[in-house]
Amino acid sequence: MSIERSSGILLPISALPSKYGIGTLGKAAFEFIDFLQDSGQSWWQILPLSTTGYGNSPYQSFSAFAGNPYFIDLDILIEDHLLTKREVSAIDFGSNPTRVDYGKIYAARNSLLVLAAKRGLKQEQTDFQEFKSENAYWLNDFALFMVLKQKFNMICWQDWPEQDLRNYVATSVNKAEEIYQEDLVVICYIQFLFFKQWQKVREYAAEHQIKILGDIPLYVSLDSADVWSNVQYFQLNKNRIPIEVSGVPPDYFTADGQLWSNPLYDWSKLKEENYSWWIKRINFSNQIYDALRIDHFRGLESYWAIPNGEITAKNGRWVKGPGMDLISVLKSTFPDFIFIAEDLGYQTEAVKELLAASGFPGMNVLQLAFDYRDAKNNPLPHDYVRNSVCYVGTHDNAPIMLWQNNARHEDVLRAIKYFGLNKKEGFNWGFIRGGLASVSDLFIGQMQDFLGLAANSRMNTPGSMENNWEWRLIKSQLSSELAGKIKMYTEMFGRSNKNSKS
Numbered sequence: 307m308s309i310e311r312s313s314g315i316l317l318p319i320s321a322l323p324s325k326y327g328i329g330t331l332g333k334a335a336f337e338f339i340d341f342l343q344d345s346g347q348s349w350w351q352i353l354p355l356s357t358t359g360y361g362n363s364p365y366q367s368f369s370a371f372a373g374n375p376y377f378i379d380l381d382i383l384i385e386d387h388l389l390t391k392r393e394v395s396a397i398d399f400g401s402n403p404t405r406v407d408y409g410k411i412y413a414a415r416n417s418l419l420v421l422a423a424k425r426g427l428k429q430e431q432t433d434f435q436e437f438k439s440e441n442a443y444w445l446n447d448f449a450l451f452m453v454l455k456q457k458f459n460m461i462c463w464q465d466w467p468e469q470d471l472r473n474y475v476a477t478s479v480n481k482a483e484e485i486y487q488e489d490l491v492v493i494c495y496i497q498f499l500f501f502k503q504w505q506k507v508r509e510y511a512a513e514h515q516i517k518i519l520g521d522i523p524l525y526v527s528l529d530s531a532d533v534w535s536n537v538q539y540f541q542l543n544k545n546r547i548p549i550e551v552s553g554v555p556p557d558y559f560t561a562d563g564q565l566w567s568n569p570l571y572d573w574s575k576l577k578e579e580n581y582s583w584w585i586k587r588i589n590f591s592n593q594i595y596d597a598l599r600i601d602h603f604r605g606l607e608s609y610w611a612i613p614n615g616e617i618t619a620k621n622g623r624w625v626k627g628p629g630m631d632l633i634s635v636l637k638s639t640f641p642d643f644i645f646i647a648e649d650l651g652y653q654t655e656a657v658k659e660l661l662a663a664s665g666f667p668g669m670n671v672l673q674l675a676f677d678y679r680d681a682k683n684n685p686l687p688h689d690y691v692r693n694s695v696c697y698v699g700t701h702d703n704a705p706i707m708l709w710q711n712n713a714r715h716e717d718v719l720r721a722i723k724y725f726g727l728n729k730k731e732g733f734n735w736g737f738i739r740g741g742l743a744s745v746s747d748l749f750i751g752q753m754q755d756f757l758g759l760a761a762n763s764r765m766n767t768p769g770s771m772e773n774n775w776e777w778r779l780i781k782s783q784l785s786s787e788l789a790g791k792i793k794m795y796t797e798m799f800g801r802s803n804k805n806s807k808s
Contacts, residue, residue: 314349
């Protein structure tokens with residue numbers, strides 16, 4: 307299925323305004339959908355909804371399926387009589403409305419959610435039992451995984467002292483499920499609360515003709531319920547230790563490359579089962595999103611395999627991935643679902659050929675087209691094709707005003723000349739204009755770029771563990787004036803949501 311000429315805004319759920327330390331699926335989510343409609347937009351792109359693990363990254367999660375409990379809105383729980391205002395107001399969620407304090411969120415939220423779940427379990431459970439049944443293929447293992455992680459002080463499952471649980475021995479797993487049944491049902495109920503709230507957001511978005519563009523990482527985290535309970539699908543040795551791990555080789559941006567350390571898939575085993583695990587994963591996404599961005603798409607053509615134990619990504623090797631074999635299965639199974647390929651990074655002719663064969667729209671990043679270090683891999687708008695998505699920058703890039711401050715002077719001058727940038731319009735608005743004017747079927751801008759933010763507004767710096775995933779929006783920044791200006795630009799280039807408010 308193709309994308310009609312349209313545009314949208316990239317804003318993670320975590321960045322929504324909230325008095326509880328992090329964005330949630332409550333009132334601010336509905337108000338942002340209103341803002342998107344008022345702005346003439348058709349898409350809301352988010353980052354993975356999954357639980358956050360190491361480094362607070364949504365791309366390193368304890369589960370490829372479970373929703374992030376941090377996003378459960380506490381005001382809704384109060385309205386549903388699962389919590390009281392006094393219980394919520396007694397918690398310190400952090401004092402800076404522009405940043406997420408993950409330390410305080412981690413310490414504060416779980417006790418409230420457990421309390422809410424225990425109260426909810428005393429109410430009518432028909433919907434909950436239906437949710438458990440429909441999601442049993444991942445929910446049961448995830449719940450037990452999290453209970454055991456808590457029992458073992460949150461250490462990686464590979465270091466659990468009880469070997470039979472570490473090795474997912476059926477008798478020990480079944481016994482643990484009996485012992486911890488009360489704890490397991492609480493974790494399942496918290497997931498029920500998450501997806502119940504998410505469904506309300508989805509329904510509201512659909513009513514306002516706003517589509518949700520979701521995101522999944524190609525790889526899953528080593529310390530996840532997915533690997534612990536499905537070791538047969540990953541390249542692990544007899545001791546369940548990765549043989550090689552994921553990453554990308556050195557480039558102009560990182561001299562050591564990027565060592566992600568995810569376990570690599572055993573694609574031959576997955577193929578034997580007709581990629582059933584991947585089909586379950588995509589089917590889950592199909593149920594909660596309108597379209598899906600596949601992060602690190604080039605890893606399906608060839609992936610960088612790094613010997614486990616290396617401290618950099620330098621000493622890896624390219625290994626052929628499943629390519630069109632997997633893509634054909636996904637396309638035939640989900641013929642009406644929209645896939646977007648994040649084809650950035652180390653480009654080869656083989657990757658370009660795979661993208662063309664897949665029919666998926668690839669990605670173009672305006673900012674990178676002017677960066678002398680990587681410009682050859684990123685065409686300028688006059689070379690774009692319609693079947694693509696144009697970004698000013700992604701969550702891995704600096705907002706454009708920060709890029710202007712930090713980029714090489716010659717690169718900035720090239721952009722000024724190419725787009726005819728001027729102070730009256732604004733550097734950021736000139737880039738937005740350039741993206742909206744492109745032939746790409748879809749244009750996406752980061753919220754930070756529409757706001758013209760620079761310092762302290764970057765969402766993620768690849769290769770760094772400092773200050774990532776923390777930026778938050780302030781409610782007053784979503785003004786009617788800003789919505790009107792975005793809509794004016796959007797209509798100018800024929801991308802406006804025809805159902806937007808006049």
